[in-house]
Amino acid sequence: MKIELLDKLRQKNPIAFNISNFVTVQDVANGINAIGASPIMSEEENESEAMVNISHSVTVNLGAFTEGQLKQIAAVTKFANQYHKPIVLDPVAVGAVKYRLDRCNELLDNVDVAVIRGNAGEIAALADVEWQAKGIDAGEGDADLEAIAKALANKRNCVVVLSGKTDIITNGQAVIRVYNNTDLFKLHVGSGDMLSSIIGTFVAIEDDYFEAAQVAATVFATAGEIVANQMQVPLAGSFGPQLIDELHLISVADVEHTAQFD
Ligand SMILES: Nc1ncnc2c1ncn2[C@@H]1O[C@H](COP(=O)(O)OP(=O)(O)OP(=O)(O)O)[C@@H](O)[C@H]1O
Ligand SMILES: Cc1ncsc1CCO
Numbered sequence: 001m002k003i004e005l006l007d008k009l010r011q012k013n014p015i016a017f018n019i020s021n022f023v024t025v026q027d028v029a030n031g032i033n034a035i036g037a038s039p040i041m042s043e044e045e046n047e048s049e050a051m052v053n054i055s056h057s058v059t060v061n062l063g064a065f066t067e068g069q070l071k072q073i074a075a076v077t078k079f080a081n082q083y084h085k086p087i088v089l090d091p092v093a094v095g096a097v098k099y100r101l102d103r104c105n106e107l108l109d110n111v112d113v114a115v116i117r118g119n120a121g122e123i124a125a126l127a128d129v130e131w132q133a134k135g136i137d138a139g140e141g142d143a144d145l146e147a148i149a150k151a152l153a154n155k156r157n158c159v160v161v162l163s164g165k166t167d168i169i170t171n172g173q174a175v176i177r178v179y180n181n182t183d184l185f186k187l188h189v190g191s192g193d194m195l196s197s198i199i200g201t202f203v204a205i206e207d208d209y210f211e212a213a214q215v216a217a218t219v220f221a222t223a224g225e226i227v228a229n230q231m232q233v234p235l236a237g238s239f240g241p242q243l244i245d246e247l248h249l250i251s252v253a254d255v256e257h258t259a260q261f262d
């Protein structure tokens with residue numbers, strides 16, 4: 001794995017355009033900034049082309065969209081394909097709300113995305129596999145997670161990151177697993193949104209999106225583990241800010257020393 005992409009990211013400081021959600025937008029912006037990219041957010045359809053033009057990648061988070069934003073998302077993603085800017089898609093709660101699943105599938109029918117990052121419930125829904133999602137959370141199911149992730153990657157011709165205790169990353173053929181050694185991520189709403197946006201920063205500087213997604217997931221998992229190891233008592237409220245601090249501090253050597261993947 002090319003962990004040294006972390007240094008390249010900081011050198012290039014790419015502009016990462018995010019259509020975010022109102023719940024976690026600040027953590028997402030600060031996470032992007034901390035790791036070494038430059039976040040920009042917009043909800044205005046009229047500036048879609050200009051925003052895509054100045055950006056190096058586009059991350060679309062479907063966490064809390066309105067009908068008006070669907071038009072903006074359609075415009076932004078069309079321009080992103082036209083100007084060859086990679087798109088990362090976060091299909092929040094598509095496993096729990098059919099309206100979301102339908103809108104998300106319409107989007108995927110119309111644009112090419114580089115990476116889809118979701119939890120098991122979201123990836124299962126997009127792959128048409130039976131699963132009991134629970135709101136924004138993964139929920140329960142007994143389908144084979146690697147098989148679901150591969151099926152979606154092949155269906156949509158993209159890289160899929162299925163996050164969970166073990167992150168499963170696939171281009172439809174090869175699979176890489178990243179092991180998370182802290183469950184504090186689950187106590188922080190928006191960990192998943194942050195991960196998707198961090199993937200957005202790496203696809204901005206690396207054309208091999210499979211490699212970019214692996215490095216992003218590995219750096220993120222390691223940052224969380226370092227924070228968990230430093231906390232005397234595991235606390236949900238302070239995990240988020242410390243995670244942002246660690247995304248700022250973390251080095252290639254830290255990741256190489258701590259990360260677990262195969
Ligand atoms: N059971 C778990 N143990 C350890 N880490 C986990 C676990 N589940 C998820 N994670 C990690 O938490 C982060 C968020 O992944 P998750 O699958 O919870 O996304 P999500 O459901 O979209 O989250 P959110 O809704 O909070 O944005 C990822 O970095 C993932 O690796
Ligand atoms: C809680 C919540 N509701 C819609 S989006 C969001 C943040 C996690 O994506």
Ligand SMILES: [Mg+2]
Nearest residue numbers: 092136192193
């Ligand atoms: Mg999510």
